[in-house]
Amino acid sequence: MTPEHNSPPEDHRRDSPRRRSYPEVLRIGEILRKETVGGILLVAAALIAIVWANSPWADSYFALRNYEVGYEPWHLRLSLGKWAADGLLAIFFFLVGLELKREFVAGDLRNPRHAMVPVAAAVGGVAVPAGIYLLFNAGSETAGGWAIPTATDIAFAVAVLAIIGSHLPPALRLFLLTLAVVDDLMAITIIAVFYTEEVGVTPLLLALIPLAVFAFLAQRFPRFFGLHAWAAWVILLPLGLVVWVLVHEAGIHATVAGVLLGFAVPVLRSQASGGPEAGHGLAEEFEHRFRPISAGFAVPVFAFFSAGVAVGGWEGLGAALTAPVTVGIIVGLVAGKPIGIVGATWLTIRISGQRLDHSYRWIDLFGVSLLAGIGFTVSLLIAELSFPADSPSTDFAKVAVLTASVLAALIAAVVLSTRNRQYRRIEAEESVDADHDGIPDVYETDDPAGDARS
Template sequence: MTAHGPNHQPSRSVLSRGSYREALRISEILRKETVGGMLLVAAAVIALIWANSPASDSYFALRDFTIGYEPWHLNLSLGAWAADGLLAVFFFLVGLELKREFVAGDLRDFRKAMVPVAAAVGGVAVPALIYAAINWGDPEAIRGWAIPTATDIAFAVAVLAVIGSHLPSALRIFLLTLAVVDDLLAIAIIAVFYTTDIAPVPLLLFLVPVAIYAFLAQKYRRFFGLNPVAAWLILLPIGIIAWALLHASGIHATIAGVVLGFTIPVLRSKASGGPDAGPGPAEVLEHRVRPVSAGFAVPVFAFFSAGVAVGGTDGLGAAFTDTVTIGIIAALVIGKPLGIVATTWLVTKLTRSQLDPSYKWIDLLGIGLLAGIGFTVSLLVAELSFGLGDPANDHAKVAILAASLLAAALATVVLRIRNRQYRRIEAHERVDADSDGVPDAYQRPDS
């Protein structure tokens, strides 16, 4: 194809095609997240129906049922166990993904990482500012400023699956990178702004199991070889101890998952055959943990967190006139795409780069709208901001659900408009004329 064809990539372009290996890896991740997204949506729908049915009392009784050992501060409700415990599995996976991206993924290259990272920062800052502007002067409502900053990648890719979008690899990689950096920023926000009283002794003790976990992880092949049962039997109890100590320290326990995820090495050691001799421990654990996270941990959390009694038309009226609700919807549906597109445009101007000719700014708008689907982490931050049982938390849940559905609908319209172009790009990226197993588009920069 000539240099002026639809897939020509200038030397400094945004949304240019990455490596074939990265494209395959991202496609595999998104395929798994699609299933998790479907389960996530199903769990949320069941919770909403149950919470607004004649049997609603049984739903809230189940959510608020407490179990655990009180002397260790672990006598928690099932809803709290899901938020503090099961989501630690999700955040462990986030830790693995973040480290992999920064060590072996596209984020290790500053030039490639600059645009999606900047876009993610804009996609966090602008929604927070919009929410704060709408709720300025209300000291209670302003606590929820971080609710609309997150992107739920599982929900987003489930939308892509439902609408049948042929989103090209460059846009998929951009979307996943946005979500990964969003998660990193959300982790920082939770750790810094949602930690109150810290107990120093449990926090110091937390470092002991983390150090042991890190040592065993660095020697993963030596201690566990190819035996996954050994890894589960040894690493899982150590991880649970670390989680319990961090929970007792006053820092949100899900952060333990991230810290433990960061200790897992990404590349294989030279002694085990070099980095290209096979998957590293991070990739091995990612394959084993992702089904648990996407298939169980996140859907169960969604089930216990999404259930809100809207109270008929009067309840919905009260929710949709609350500035908390208005702020979240405006921030997710308007602020997210605005922050992502505006920041990307600004970076292209400052660096004198341009969009790959295959794409238009409307494609970034579609990705920005998908990023406005904030669900899992947004529900968690809402609970941290207002607490279970607070009317503001219920209104925040209504807003998160409404905004996510609205963002999904708008993204569907935008992406469906461009689906014909996406099909052409997808077909071009599959051509392998020399039959060497790598499509030609990933071998010739001018193709």
């Protein structure tokens, strides 16, 4: 169906999600461009690992992944694969924490009415895949992997969207980003609650001390240190490392430490003003500096060490693809995600009386919900936490995550690329700047939220 320019609804406050200001759209676009490069590196690292793990030199790959380094007394003598999962992914989850806090403080999640639809969509996108997985694995020893198909890889998903959806409405991209952020929050909660066997109370309480100091200094950072980059590396980074070590020692997956540290960073320069007009805080500076490290190094290295699975030829691949754990994950991600997201969105809109954003259609939302079926990074992490490292179920789960992520990306690409070509035809009208002030007229004459412009 060709997109149409319907006149905006009379009550813009009932649209969900709302259109943000033009500077905010530019910020999201910048994130998407960075994640495109990171997504390409992520896929390349995973492909290298898969090929290497199934080559005549496979033993060298597994020897490298299992090579241990570190300090034993603090339980920090870990394999390189474990360091990637526990250490490097903490950087990725630190950025997740920054984005989560930004959404709660100055983004759509600040307003419960605006947050209602993407939050409900994220809940549906977690509950339905988990239920589908349990349909195939209930009562078996693999039932513990129910959380594997619940995750969305925000980096991979937005990378695919940036490549195939350059002309799609910004509101659609913002919906995916908000959905993925809430999805990450639920994934973090699942990891902390369901995949922590025993909590060491003493190190956990001790972790609160450096975390509190980190939060205090981060809040006062401009006053004490200005915007000098050296202060973040010399003062805040060591405190963050201490928090990470103590959380790891407490038996909680150390990526949770990254989220807690992200929450401790101020989003606004002066949060006492009570609104985003106060100016950007340290979170934006940290996001600018750490995102390239996460997208260009931390996540690809994790993918390299996690994605390497020896499938054992066509016979082994066939056995893996027919295992209940594999079927549950693939169906959960590829079918469960869009069913849960679209279904929850429709139900929430019907109950609340809101409207779907007038700039896109249900078929566009369906395409984005397919992208949410790209589990990859977080799903691979949960797969490693769900089963013993030497269990066949671990390898089956990884094969399922990789297969489902590829399928979800391909199907979404077919749907969204078709829509993208149609939206391209109306992009010229959307980008008209009659007064030549550098801001498209649509953001000056049709700004339902009345957002402040820069």
